Amino acid sequence: MLSLFKAKTWSGAGWLLTLCVLLVFIAMIYTALHLCYKGTDHKKLDNMQLLNIDNVIAVYPDPDSAQLASKDPAVKKVVLAKREERDHALFNFLRNEYDGRIDEYRLKRMDGLLINLNNKDTKAYLTDTEIIVNDFFWFVGTGTYAEVLFWALIGVLVSLIYYVSIANGQSLKVAGDADTGPFDPAEISGQVSKMFYAPVCALILVLGYNLLAGSNTKMTDISVGKGLLLFSFISGFFSGRVMKFIDRLKDLVLPLGSTDSTTTDDSATTNDIDKTDEKTANITISLQLAQAMLSTPEAADIIDEGFNTAVVTLKPLTGDIITLGKPADDQSSEFTATQVPWGKYTLHAAMAFKNNDTIINLEADKDIEISDADKTFQLDLDKAAEAG
Structure with missing residues (x-):
């Protein structure tokens, strides 16, 4: 059993099959989780949708100042009824635009806000706010982090399958049926470690971008939609370049002091080398x-x-x-x-x-x-x- 953990016992074909099985297993887990736990996504109204919002609102003009200032319960009830009709029409329009994917709980929360706003403020609110709709993927909340980790890991596995398959192909052309050649079992440990560090690095880059962008006060609500999946997959597939980027980033985040300083870890290491063997x-x-x-x-x-x-x-x-x-x-x-x-x-x-x-x-x-x-x-x- 322990021999399975020794790189030299693996052949190129066996390791390729293992990677393929891992990819299928991860894909099955990913699909099952998304079928059991529905996700949500950010949507913003485009110019044509906002124009239609104007048309809907125009049917329900604001009450005049006298009605708004009146303390008569009957007048207030009429004003409230008109705004409820307006909001009902707006919600029907939004349901139709997003194929009924807007969660009813979120519509009720929006209704509690819009009923106190006039038409101008209602239009301004709908222009600036992001509509949260149900989706297969997790783009809102902490599930966003899981999306990054999953797709980065999938990218790593696809990259390794591609690399090992090429190495195996070169092996067969060079050595016939013998499973030797460009594929080196010694690389397996590095490839396994990549499955762990690549997703974490991709997550760090996403969090760093969102923090530096400063466009969202909620770190878990990253409003980039399916572009997040593409970025995560590419970060996993080209994890070597991501590590290079992070390695160069250290010079900006943790710059070295003067060459005479011995207080940093890097300079202390250099001094130790010099003293050991000049x-x-x-x-x-x-x-x-x-x-x-x-x-x-x-x-x-x-x-x-x-x-x-x-x-x-x-x-x-x-x-x-x-x-x-x-x-x-x-x-x-x-x-x-x-x-x-x-x-x-x-x-x-x-x-x-x-x-x-x-x-x-x-x-x-x-x-x-x-x-x-x-x-x-x-x-x-x-x-x-x-x-x-």
């Missing part, structure tokens, strides 16, 4: 396409698939070649190496990209010098010379 460095190599490659038709496909399959090495003037560690995220482009001795190196990267029936070989070389505790280099991949 002649080594942790480096990061960021891969991207060269300017000439960006104009080619296959550039978008290469960027979407990511640079995870690339091999990045450092060749010193003397000594053994250092192979950099691949990124944990399959869509990441940053390769890392720790405790690299200071000195001059030749940085080399090579990657093969399959475009239909042709293989595009990409490579790049760059002479670098490492003389800092932490260093980041950028390398631009272009077509290899033999690739034409």
